Amino acid sequence: MTALRLALTELRRVTAGRLPRAALATLVLVPTLYGGLYLYANKDPYGNLDRVPAAVVVEDAGTTLANGERLEVGDQVATSLVDSRSFDWHRVTQAAARTGVEGGEYDFAVIVPKEFSADLASSAEFTPRQAKLQVVTNDANNYLARTIANQVAAQVTKSVASQVSSTAANQLLTGFTTIHGKVADAVDGAGTLASGLADADRGARELATGAGSLRAGQEKLLGGTRELSSGATEAASGAERLATGAGALGSGLATLDSRTSTLPADTRRLAEGAQQVADGNARVAEAGRQVAAASKDLASTLTSAQGDLADRLREAGFTDDQVQQVLAAATRASGPIEDANARVQTASGQLDRLSSGAAQVATGADRLAAAAGPLQTGIHRAATGSATLSTGADDLASGNRALAAGATKLVAGQEQALSGASRLGTGANKLADGLDQLSTGAASLRDGLAKGLKSIPDPSADQRKAVAQTLGNPVGVQANSLASAASYGAGLAPFFLSLSLWIGAYVLFLLLKPLSSRALATGQPSWRTALGGWLAPALLGLVQAVLVFAIVTRGVGIDVARPLALIGYLVAVSATFVMVLHALAARFGAPGKFLGLVLMVVQLVSAGGTFPWQTLPEPLHPLHHVLPMSYAVDGVRRLMYGGSLAPLALDLAVLLAWFVAAFAVATWAAHRAGRWSALRIKPELAI
Template sequence: MPDSSRNPLTLARFELRRFKGPLPRLALAFILVVPMLYGCIYLAGNWDPYGRLNQVPVAVVNHDVPTAVNGKEVSAGRDFVDSLHRSGTFAFADASSADAEAGLERGDFYLVITVPESFSRDLVSAKDLDPRRASIELRRNDANGFVIGTITNSAQNSIARAIDETAVRSYFEAVFANLDTIRGGMQKAADGAARLDEGLATAHDGSSALVSGLHTLRSGAAKLSEGAGQVADGTAQLADVVDPVLSAAAERLPEAQKKVQDAADRAADLTAAVADDAARLDDVSSSLSDDLDALLADHPELADDPVVARLSTHAAKLGAFTSSAAEKAAKVADDVAAADTRLHSLGDLSAKATSAKEKVDALRDGAAKVSDGAATLRDGIAEAAEGGDALDDGLAQLSEGAHTLATELAAGAARIPVLTAAEQDDAVTVMSAPVDVTMQVDNPAHVNGRGLAPMFFSIALWMFGISAFFLLRPITGRVLAARGSDLRIGLTAWGTLAATSVVASWIMLAVAWIGLGIAPVHPWLLIALTTLVALAFSAIAHLLRTWLGLVATAGMLLLLILQLTAAGGTYPPEMLPPFFASLGRFMPMRYSIEAFRIAISGGLMSRFVLDVALLALVLLSSVVLLLVVVHRRRRFSMKDLHPPFG
């Protein structure tokens, strides 16, 4: 007959035979479903809470007063509320302020959204000099539950997007409402610019004619100035000749009567020449006056031009001077003739000679003034011609600019689209939300429960190591006293817990798979991983219980608490405080959670292999340490015979 002390299976059967009767077996069955209770019940209750957000009641209070922009009504508050109802994110309900406040206090509403009276007015205030930001009030009551408060708080981003869409929609509605006005204004401006172009073209033609006339007048003025200079020279010559003669005549008239007669003849010749020059100068002056009159008749707008006025004045003075010169020259001739006839009859000609000299001097002075006036007239007309050239060039540039302005305004008005009401609505819809943002998720968890399963599977298998010892014994004196190696005794002691742990983990996995629909991406890897984690965690639990006894329960709970905070089951390590982030590297649950994620939802297989290797190392290390503890326990002492905690 084989030695039962050497057969681990026989020793394990002896341990399980203790559970006789319905209650002990029921207790054993309960222990087997503990991982299922921890790992599946919570997941079942929270499998997809975000899929039922549309059942969360949220009150919407709309106090907005519509406003008008360019005769078109803008009701941004109503549009915002309509967009909330269309989104279906929550169970939005329109309510008054009093009902919303009372419902929030009683828990009938988890969030109250209030649209103020000035919402529409503030949204369109950008067109004014005092733009204002529109506001929306969100109010929650954490007495109704902090978690639901954080969930509703996450709706702030979607509400902000809805507000932005409403604001942009209101803005573009106002813009499209102004398109017809803008187009009409640009067309009127284009028509006005075209008329300006035509007027400037006409003015340019007139300025060209004016410049031509001024150049003709300039030529005539030059001739007039030249003739006036000749008259001045002639009168100066006359004075030079007559003055000495008259002076000498006054002194020596009795002795030089014959010479006076000769001088009178010569003076008559000179006065005749002066008269001829004055006549020619008068013709030039008359021609200049006629040209000015013709120019003013063709261009009456030049009547007020100061240059033309100066030309007319100088021309009139020139005519007066030439007439005066001619008259004086004729008078000198008459005087000379009279002097000749009276020379013999008059006794004292000295005074008359002096008078004649003065008149000749006056003629010389008048001719000089005529010459100076003609020069001034010539210079003034030259300045007028230069100004006319500048005016003609400026009008040409203005005409070209007006033509360009009219062309561009007409083209701009043509580019402004003419939209129907339906086209405007379509354009407003697209431009108020011009971008569709899509999120691509690699290895998606799909639902909340599927994402939390890795952490709760790990917690459930760890808790089994704590609760199993309410019924199972880590090791018995009979096993310790049995003959066999430490390896055989250690594996025998751990075998019962390991077997029940694996069975319990498979029950948990079956319920999650069939009952909840966890649908792992790598099913066989998930089964193998669940088995490995069950063995590793049970080995840790058995090691601590065999080593520390009942105190190990407190140690297992402490390790569980530390792993819940440091393993990164809910938040990534980067979001944890530095102490817990560093501690998590040494926690086996961190690697079980990461491996479960990859087996359930998919991920990097190299990380999965590393996690499995680390869990296998934990299992192997725990078994080795268990053998060390078993070896020490097989050396009995008084403490073993009378344990402190029974």
């Protein structure tokens, strides 16, 4: 029994009734339904974006440029978006836009803020601010809407940047025209500058001569200033000594004035007291003269009384001795009286002299009292004048000190002035030399500006417009694709064609047996049994590949660069996938079918069918390089888009390696299946 007969036998088994034939037809159409419907639904989603509702809000207040031009980019952005019909644009207010995005009326909103134009023009004022568009999205409406909105914002930003760059470039080129005119004026000004510098040079020479005369005068003035400083210092010292003496005099006179303030009254009282003393002394002297006269009379009386006493004693009968004794006693008794009389007479003379002196003192005191008033007035005036003299002397000393300090500063200033005059002379000479060079440089500047004027462009309005457009958008994109997909669906087609063939191969083994029981029972060779078990689903897989190719190319309308080669490659891919799933089912039975599903999921994430495989996480890179679907996708891309066929050899080699390895596993499984066991008779899991 050949492998082909085994395959035909299996096909007759699964087509023995109406329902089995319908089930088989359904299994054959699974890749077509999966690949065709998915690619049909995603053939060109970008071509239908004009049905997606979106809001645009313009709050831009605009701005006025330096040249007076009005810049209102916000309205231009909104107009260009609405006119492009890239989406179903609605121009609304910000509140309506946010409410619409929140409620699902709009998928997203683009908001142009109030300062948008002003921020765009801010660079011209050297206060650059980045203008920002606001994009409002809601992933609850559609996740991809956010990505699309960001792409729209990026495109609008690029367009606005190009427009603003063109405007700025136009202003720059306009500035060239202005510069051309200003440089022409500068040429004339340079000529005037050269002439003026020649005059300035002559003036600098005269300045140098005058600076020499100024220095000589400053030297004389410095000598006089030094003499003034010396004299002012000496005057300040004398004024200070005068102030010290005047202060001492004032202090003494003030003391004298304060102590003689009562002198007139005191001398008057003294004069009056002296007069009273003189009057009293006169009375005392008169009384003394009277006492002296009485004392003299008493002494005379005592002397004459002694003679009378002796006569009376003799007459009384006293003897001469007794009389002498009595007289002697009387003489002794009269002695003190004589002494007292002598003293009284002396005292009387003294009292007379005292009275005369007191009279003279009273007269002098009277004259002193008369002179004390004018004396005290003079002392008071002298004290007041000395205080004024002291104050004036202090002021004179202070002024002289200030004069001396000022004279010292004046000397220092004159020395600086002399130094400055010297530097002025030196600087004037240097200025004259520099002006000579400057005059030469000004002439060179005039000639250079005249030459440079010829090099400065003076573009016309049309030239400025053309150059501004080029500067505003200096880089263009010229598409030159070696191989390109015509649409989004065409870009996904290689991945979903490969995936559909895996799914088609997977569902075939839901109905077909991987190994023929008859072949196993009759002891057919293992390789023949394995080949026969693969051949029937492989033939059905060929039909699946042809059908899915026809639907994708004819029904969906995806163009293929190499259709015949692609059909052949899809058949090879289907045969390989069928062999891999056949080996899993043959070796592991029902768990093998589960492993086939797991292997499909692993290849979904590692094949690189949507994004470049390099973007996968590092742990998935080995899976991409080993699993067959990666090479199936790569081969379909090259045959569908028309790329280089050189890598196709590696793709076919890897698929062949998987085919051979799977066939070896299936052969080994057929060999094992020839031996019956309890587990095989009653498996734990059967599908």
